[in-house]
Amino acid sequence: MKQSLAGISWKAFSGMEVKDKAAYLAEDGVFHVLLAQQFDRARLENLGMLATCVRRIAKKEEGMTFLRSLLANRRAMLYFSQPSSRTFLSFCAACQILGLQIGEVRDTSTSSEFKGESQEDSVRTFSSYFDLIVMRSQIGGLAERMAWQLSNTERPVPIINAGSGKDQHPTQALLDVYTLQRSFERQGGVDGKTILFVGDLARGRTVRSLAWLLTNYRDMQLLFVAPPELQIGGDILALLDRAKVRYELSGDFESAIPRADAIYMTRIQDEWDTAGESQKIDTSKFWFMSRHLALLKPHAVILHPFPRRQEIAVDVDDDPRAVYWRQMRNGMWIRAALIAAIFRKDADILSLAERFV
Amino acid sequence: MKQSLAGISWKAFSGMEVKDKAAYLAEDGVFHVLLAQQFDRARLENLGMLATCVRRIAKKEEGMTFLRSLLANRRAMLYFSQPSSRTFLSFCAACQILGLQIGEVRDTSTSSEFKGESQEDSVRTFSSYFDLIVMRSQIGGLAERMAWQLSNTERPVPIINAGSGKDQHPTQALLDVYTLQRSFERQGGVDGKTILFVGDLARGRTVRSLAWLLTNYRDMQLLFVAPPELQIGGDILALLDRAKVRYELSGDFESAIPRADAIYMTRIQDEWDTAGESQKIDTSKFWFMSRHLALLKPHAVILHPFPRRQEIAVDVDDDPRAVYWRQMRNGMWIRAALIAAIFRKDADILSLAERFV
């Protein structure tokens, strides 16, 4: 596999703008998965199609047996120094679907565990034993640095960023897009739809990444509804301006609901509070309650990246437009598709899929 | 699979008496495993027979290969929010024998891990990625509630209760019964035997569950030998009265030993102490020492659910009547049998077993 990051200096790479990094990573198929931005529209569509093939093949026993054989000779390292059982288990299941064997380190204090060695040495250690590294860290940009490092060794091993710092969590963005793709399959696709984002838009990295990826689609309209303190940041709006995507900001949830084709609900990210400031904000006006279902279009869908607190009432779950549980399962399928693509097994899957449709 | 719990309200189910719940769960084969009481005599015998078949098949390489193929396309989630390495590893091995792949969360503080989401959402998350959930929790009744919840979703997934609160640990009871079945195989079975329970009978959930299951057998005699403070509870005795099972209470261990066909030893459950009260009780009169072996019937057996402290001297281990290590291994076999039954693989196993006997 050709390594795009081999041969550039870290200084040159790390100094690039996000979109240049993205272009760089996208240059030669999927290898490292670091940034939501490295997926353009064609890649998003291909990956969604691949995920759907995996999902359909897995409906039959013989299909599951085929999938498990694909990467049975490969081993994946799940390195989660920032705990996240949901993302961890989703990757775990995705690996198992494809037959990959798993090694894991889940610990908040890797420093103690690796006796003061550098992150570089720890990750290179993993690359000695495994064929893929899925990593999650509270340190922004760490996955990028590790990917660059490994690409410049004798044994380059692909890295998937499963969340690093406040900024990037690309596979979450991919599963959100995939859920929209599936939801609008019979409504002409994602183009032209109105997406309503609700909740903590200032600090949720999922909202930021998804907004970015939606610039790949035509005639989108984005509505950002939040308390003033938690509204979407100017940097994202500038980005939408440049991409000529229409958007509106508002504090009025109820009047926005009827306009939405999809509602993306989010929880208050109070782990980023510095002095308990979230507690002073009345967010109850931004909760989706069962009475709101009557306002919702018949074919609209409600998404949520989870975990959920009070922002969606539990009795909404039974409505067919509440697709957030399906969205969670989509995370498993899209991650399986992504891993298959990294190891160039996409063609095998697509050619088999015809027998299962 | 028909879901017995689908369609009833939680209020109706949770308000039932144990025996009504049990009948309800037993209605349609094995699906959720929540209560010892859901296993009547026929189910106990079938499950024991199935465990013996699994055990025999596993003696040969080709048999092990067959077993591993049975559920190779299934994934199990082991969710142990209350730590228990022994039960965990036993389920782990049982899954591996059948080829199931495993995801795991073992943590004392699930709340921190799942960022304040409800237990319902956490367990439904697991059901998105896995085909079976084995759960252990310090919260009484939690497994029941989760089973009810999942049975009422689009993606019902079976739950096995691996210990919840003070009350239920049904797979421990199953392995105890299976050990008695095996031990008395050449002595006409469990019917008519005298079972001596020793130790902390007030607080051990294993004693309570086993006593209940023994009401399925004829002409049993149960001897409960313990210090007065740790004697068996009146609720169990009332149950035995209703089932017309003979029993005796005593504080004299040595004179009970010669009467026993099986001795079920237990440790002091001082984790339930509120003010160190166990330390004031002299339990040493209830320890099985090597000198007691001379008092024991030649075909009697000694069981212990483990962990052991001082209540059985280590040099007793070498006596062939000390079956507690075999009992531990039985736990693996009966759990494998149970999982196979849940996924309706019992017929496959039974039909193959003929070639291996």
Add this chain to the structure above:
Amino acid sequence: MKQSLAGISWKAFSGMEVKDKAAYLAEDGVFHVLLAQQFDRARLENLGMLATCVRRIAKKEEGMTFLRSLLANRRAMLYFSQPSSRTFLSFCAACQILGLQIGEVRDTSTSSEFKGESQEDSVRTFSSYFDLIVMRSQIGGLAERMAWQLSNTERPVPIINAGSGKDQHPTQALLDVYTLQRSFERQGGVDGKTILFVGDLARGRTVRSLAWLLTNYRDMQLLFVAPPELQIGGDILALLDRAKVRYELSGDFESAIPRADAIYMTRIQDEWDTAGESQKIDTSKFWFMSRHLALLKPHAVILHPFPRRQEIAVDVDDDPRAVYWRQMRNGMWIRAALIAAIFRKDADILSLAERFV
């Protein structure tokens, strides 16, 4: 499998000198792996050859599939009460290469987890569910005692010592020797070479074990270079004297470099400090910097057991003589070879290897 430890008393075995224990363990093929000393030259060569075969077979897909089938019906327990992610992951990968399924307990406080039961009962529990136990513990001699115990039960299960206390870490010594064997493959092998040990020679168990194993080779010369406080212990020197191995002690790193065929760098083991004494020692004179590369023989090699701190500059990594990353990967291969040998799969591997060379 014949059990060498069955039938001796623990008192007799534990009272033996290391070399007598070693001879005893080596008596009948590989079973328990407890001591570096149980590997004589013939065993070291056979094991190295086996590791090389595994490594070559694993280069091809069909080879990997063959390897994974070898022990697919076996289960290994990784019991790491002393945390060590590196050794853990290396064993994990080694097991996966051979198809073994894994159960694990990684915890610093096993006491809490096993509710006050004895180590003997815990390990015997593992032996109930698994076919191999890999254990790491801060308690010196624990692996030996557990091996003796299991060899004297109905269900003997092999134990691999993955580090116990200050003394023994035999698989680290094996991977070090294997790295020397590979490095000198085209230079007439290990015999006659000069090995330079640098750093904390007083407290590093890897240095002690490797020095011992090198007494198996002819015409060796060992150079020990360290600050006076961290020089090699008199017990090792006495051993080298008895084995007639030439050695020198020195505090001058730079002048030793040009003489070395291999340099074995080690970090300061300050976790054994009693009062921060390491901080008073200037170790910077014993760091390998890029300027030292010019002093090094063209075919010499640099090893390090890892983790590394400052004792090797990161820019040395790119020199082809820096073999410590390959050494790390050798750990995976030699452990896979060892496990294969324990289960008597060596012949299968050797006979297949011919097709892959």
